[in-house]
Amino acid sequence: MSVSADNRKLYRAIGHKLKPCVTIAGNGLSEGVVDELFRALRDHELIKVKLAIAERDERKALIENITAETGAEVIQEIGKVVLLFKKAGKPNPKLTNLRFAL
Known part of the structure; x- marks a missing residue:
């Protein structure tokens, strides 16, 4: 599923104000980092x-x-x-960064 050009533009505008919530260093993608990425994307x-x-x-x-x-x-x-997007099944309206976007 690809994000449309209009939504990509909107997401870049929203992402401009965000701060990184996950930092990946020299150890790369450890199990804990992958779990944190899943949690952050879900929320x-x-x-x-x-x-x-x-x-x-x-x-x-x-x-x-x-x-x-x-x-x-x-x-x-x-x-x-890097700015990443993954649509949540049931987004929490209090946590999602897209609450005012759509």
Whole structure:
């Protein structure tokens, strides 16, 4: 399921104000990090993830692993920060970052 161009633009605008809620460093995608990504995506639907890895190729590979593991879609990638979206089955209106978007 791909996000439409209009929604992608809207999500980038919303994501501009967000702070990274998950940081991934040198240990990569450990089980705890994957669990935290699932929790954050389930609660917020749209999240920023900071990748504290110096090499660009390693960051690209890590982003591919994140999307494969979680099923999230990359909305935007700027430097060491990636904006991810995954639609929640029953979003919590108090937690979702998209409560005013649609």
